[in-house]
Amino acid sequence: xxxxxxxxxxxxxxxxxxxxxxxxxxxxxxxxxxxxxxxxxxxxxxxxxxxxxxxxxxxxxxxxxxxxxxxxxxxxxxxxxxxxxxxxxxxxxxxxxxxxxxxxxxxxxxxxxxxxxxxxxxxxxxxxxxxxxxxxxxxxxxxxxxxxxxxxxxxxxxxxxxxxxxxxxxxxxxxxxxxxxxxxxxxxxxxxxxxxxxxxxxxxxxxxxxxxxxxxxxxxxxxxxxxxxxxxxxxxxxxxxxxxxxxxxxxxxxxxxxxxxxxxxxxxxxxxxxxxxxxxxxxxxxxxxxxxxxxxxxxxxxxxxxxxxxxxxxxxxxxxxxxxxxxxxxxxxxxxxxxxxxxxxxxxxxxxxxxxxxxxxxxxxxxxxxxxxxxxxxxxxxxxxxxxxxxxxxxxxxxxxxxxxxxxxxxxxxxxxxxxxxxxxxxxxxxxxxxxxxxxxxxxxxxxxxxxxxxxxxxxxxx
Ligand code: HEC
Numbered sequence: 001x002x003x004x005x006x007x008x009x010x011x012x013x014x015x016x017x018x019x020x021x022x023x024x025x026x027x028x029x030x031x032x033x034x035x036x037x038x039x040x041x042x043x044x045x046x047x048x049x050x051x052x053x054x055x056x057x058x059x060x061x062x063x064x065x066x067x068x069x070x071x072x073x074x075x076x077x078x079x080x081x082x083x084x085x086x087x088x089x090x091x092x093x094x095x096x097x098x099x100x101x102x103x104x105x106x107x108x109x110x111x112x113x114x115x116x117x118x119x120x121x122x123x124x125x126x127x128x129x130x131x132x133x134x135x136x137x138x139x140x141x142x143x144x145x146x147x148x149x150x151x152x153x154x155x156x157x158x159x160x161x162x163x164x165x166x167x168x169x170x171x172x173x174x175x176x177x178x179x180x181x182x183x184x185x186x187x188x189x190x191x192x193x194x195x196x197x198x199x200x201x202x203x204x205x206x207x208x209x210x211x212x213x214x215x216x217x218x219x220x221x222x223x224x225x226x227x228x229x230x231x232x233x234x235x236x237x238x239x240x241x242x243x244x245x246x247x248x249x250x251x252x253x254x255x256x257x258x259x260x261x262x263x264x265x266x267x268x269x270x271x272x273x274x275x276x277x278x279x280x281x282x283x284x285x286x287x288x289x290x291x292x293x294x295x296x297x298x299x300x301x302x303x304x305x306x307x308x309x310x311x312x313x314x315x316x317x318x319x320x321x322x323x324x325x326x327x328x329x330x331x332x333x334x335x336x337x338x339x340x341x342x343x344x345x346x347x348x349x350x351x352x353x354x355x356x357x358x359x360x361x362x363x364x365x366x367x368x369x370x371x372x373x374x375x376x377x378x379x380x381x382x383x384x385x386x387x388x389x390x391x392x393x394x395x396x397x398x399x400x401x402x403x404x405x406x407x408x409x410x411x412x413x414x415x416x417x418x419x420x421x422x423x424x425x426x427x428x429x430x431x432x433x434x435x436x437x438x439x440x441x442x443x444x445x446x447x448x449x450x451x452x453x454x455x456x457x458x459x460x461x462x463x
Pocket of ligand 1: 254255314315316323324325376379380381382383384392394397398410414419421422423425435
């Protein structure tokens with residue numbers, strides 16, 4: 001029989017694999033966004049310093065550069081591979097899809113990144129050692145390399161959400177997938193958001209300037225930048241939202257909680273108020289206030305933004321052809337990729353998944369619960385935890401359904417793909433019965449039980 005190219009499922013019972021990835025990514029986004037934003041700020045300050053002969057501005061740039069080296073570049077370098085590792089185990093076929101189409105684009109991004117790292121070292125350690133014009137060029141080079149990394153990543157992120165042109169499915173072509181109608185809205189929004197991050201983190205350095213007049217000037221410069229960037233980011237986001245495909249808007253309307261839009265306003269309001277306050281009374285700015293604000297940006301800005309972006313492309317994880325649960329749900333003739341749904345419909349997942357324990361290939365009365373657990377792990381845990389903590393705990397969603405009701409729901413809506421935010425998940429009747437039994441059996445979704453499954457799968461002869 002045909003076996004699908006599926007991988008073992010990595011499942012973290014407490015948080016859910018998506019949240020583990022999300023936590024690593026949020027730290028990474030703060031580090032990387034601050035760095036790119038700061039690079040643009042450096043280019044601006046260095047230009048003013050050069051034209052108006054203001055060496056103290058260059059000293060500010062140098063000190064901020066040192067902070068980036070020990071903060072952004074260390075944290076960024078630790079969390080960057082962390083994203084790769086966690087994404088690869090959480091979503092091996094999603095990563096594979098991206099690599100198949102974009103490995104050279106990623107290589108290009110890496111070249112820009114190397115340029116960025118060389119740039120930050122050069123502008124910090126060559127300050128006051130090379131002539132001013134050369135230093136200015138180094139700072140500008142750093143800005144271009146930094147912004148370039150973002151430009152490339154945004155292209156890949158928007159492909160992940162939706163290939164730029166429909167033609168990509170039939171003709172392929174890197175650029176057909178890379179640039180879409182909403183790529184540039186994202187570029188503007190992200191650039192603005194990066195400047196907000198840079199203005200917040202820049203406060204750590206500004207608040208420690210000893211010369212009172214210069215401290216006030218820098219604090220106000222950052223405040224003004226922060227306000228302009230926050231407002232620009234808000235309009236950029238509104239524009240991006242209007243460019244989203246119909247399906248994403250449906251998912252948004254159905255999924256985003258009522259408080260999402262008011263909370264966007266609240267985040268914008270607090271950010272603008274923070275900068276307005278530091279503009280009016282620059283003396284209140286302390287390193288700790290800046291650090292506190294940076295953490296707030298991470299928790300109230302980056303986490304909701306990244307989660308919303310991730311939610312928008314549900315149920316797909318990449319290119320609208322690989323589902324979050326790793327099943328390929330549509331043909332991509334350009335890549336010779338075929339939908340796996342017909343095979344699943346005919347044979348069921350247990351028969352064609354390479355990592356299903358041998359004893360579970362066929363469901364009987366003895367193994368029904370185990371089979372249900374395996375199916376739930378494969379089909380559902382990329383988006384739901386099976387317990388009651390972490391990411392969309394499935395118990396909460398099925399509360400009130402008994403086995404029969406759940407069986408009807410899974411056998412109907414889920415196998416037919418009637419939900420806009422969940423994949424089409426074809427299963428045999430026996431599989432539907434097993435998964436419904438498992439999900440409604442009291443206590444079976446506990447962490448210890450799931451741990452037992454992992455052991456069972458690892459046992460000799462299991463594969
Ligand atoms: C692609 C990710 C994804 C997968 C895979 C997935 N779900 Fe969901 N599921 C969601 C989202 C998103 C929601 C909506 C959550 C919300 O509104 O807060 C949801 C909601 C639900 C609901 C509530 C009813 C509804 O339609 O909103 C149930 C029940 C449910 N899921 C069961 C399952 C089961 C059982 C599986 C596995 C067989 C599964 N889900 C797999 C993403 C997924």
